[in-house]
Amino acid sequence: VFQLSLPLNFLGSVYREMNQAVIDMDSLFKLEKTKSEVAERPDAKQLVLSGGSIRFDNVSFGYIPQRPILRNLSFEIPPGSRVAFVGPSGCGKSTILRLIFRFYDPTNGKIQIDGQTLDHLQLESLRKAIGVVPQDMPLFNATIFENILYGRNSASEEEVFDAARRANIHSTINMWPQKYNTQVGERGLMISGGEKQRIALARAILKRPPILFFDEGTSALDITTEQAILANIREILDEQKCTAIFIAHRLKTIMDVDIIFVLKDGQVVEQGNHWELLRKNGVYRQMWSTQETQWHEEKKEKEKEKDE
Ligand code: ATP
Numbered sequence: 667v668f669q670l671s672l673p674l675n676f677l678g679s680v681y682r683e684m685n686q687a688v689i690d691m692d693s694l695f696k697l698e699k700t701k702s703e704v705a706e707r708p709d710a711k712q713l714v715l716s717g718g719s720i721r722f723d724n725v726s727f728g729y730i731p732q733r734p735i736l737r738n739l740s741f742e743i744p745p746g747s748r749v750a751f752v753g754p755s756g757c758g759k760s761t762i763l764r765l766i767f768r769f770y771d772p773t774n775g776k777i778q779i780d781g782q783t784l785d786h787l788q789l790e791s792l793r794k795a796i797g798v799v800p801q802d803m804p805l806f807n808a809t810i811f812e813n814i815l816y817g818r819n820s821a822s823e824e825e826v827f828d829a830a831r832r833a834n835i836h837s838t839i840n841m842w843p844q845k846y847n848t849q850v851g852e853r854g855l856m857i858s859g860g861e862k863q864r865i866a867l868a869r870a871i872l873k874r875p876p877i878l879f880f881d882e883g884t885s886a887l888d889i890t891t892e893q894a895i896l897a898n899i900r901e902i903l904d905e906q907k908c909t910a911i912f913i914a915h916r917l918k919t920i921m922d923v924d925i926i927f928v929l930k931d932g933q934v935v936e937q938g939n940h941w942e943l944l945r946k947n948g949v950y951r952q953m954w955s956t957q958e959t960q961w962h963e964e965k966k967e968k969e970k971e972k973d974e
Pocket of ligand 1: 729730735753754755756757758759760761762
């Protein structure tokens with residue numbers, strides 16, 4: 667069961683529907699078979715990577731025809747760059763990710779990776795090239811070791827441990843009575859959000875994909891865990907030289923990326939780095955001010971709690 671070609675279906679509708687932390691490999695497998703919304707062409711080709719650039723060309727898409735989510739969306743992610751998508755909840759950030767995985771096809775327009783249009787590619791070769799670190803990663807009903815190994819089934823034991831070390835989760839796992847043999851199903855509820863994300867990170871490190879997504883999600887990690895994870899991510903990105911795409915809610919976590927794409931009404935309304943966007947005095951600046959006020963208030967609350 668570990669030979670699934672599409673480990674990431676949980677990011678699509680499956681994930682939203684199941685909405686639970688522990689999913690069974692068999693049910694994932696079944697869903698995968700029944701849920702595939704796109705067809706592979708008989709003459710589909712292998713993706714040939716040369717840096718991991720992504721291009722959206724006038725892409726339109728809606729889950730139902732009456733409700734378009736993306737409207738003539740165009741942008742370009744240069745190879746090896748770090749970029750982020752920001753925008754109000756429901757504006758289509760995760761939808762972009764699902765389209766890149768080809769869980770759906772755009773109704774109009776073209777998506778290309780390194781110059782190759784997605785619907786000309788073999789799905790497996792496309793999905794193999796992309797890793798995702800979602801915040802609420804559903805773990806499989808298997809051991810922790812197998813859950814990490816899933817990133818690259820051919821990896822050795824030492825490589826799995828090494829990936830876990832770099833994701834800052836190795837020593838935590840070793841403190842559990844069954845260590846790497848801990849069955850996720852049995853103690854699934856006792857694995858915290860931060861631990862799960864670090865397991866997802868270990869899996870992504872093992873996979874070494876040329877294109878890596880970080881889906882920050884909405885549920886908040888505590889600030890210390892988040893900072894530790896982000897520091898690890900930066901280090902890993904420096905080493906692996908992959909294209910990294912952040913789907914961000916908290917602007918503070920993506921201040922240092924090369925390009926921030928601001929989405930609104932299904933289009934990119936602003937793009938640039940953090941400082942350029944602040945100077946623009948537009949949508950991004952407004953989002954930043956709102957979040958800044960929130961941080962100050964949260965900080966004040968915390969200080970008040972400490973004093974009491
Ligand atoms: P958030 O910041 O809250 O995570 P988002 O920008 O990532 O949001 P998406 O998840 O891309 O937003 O969703 C865009 C819109 O499409 C939302 O209005 C959502 O309700 C809708 N949507 C998402 N998945 C489906 C689906 N499978 N069927 C129908 N509508 C969907």
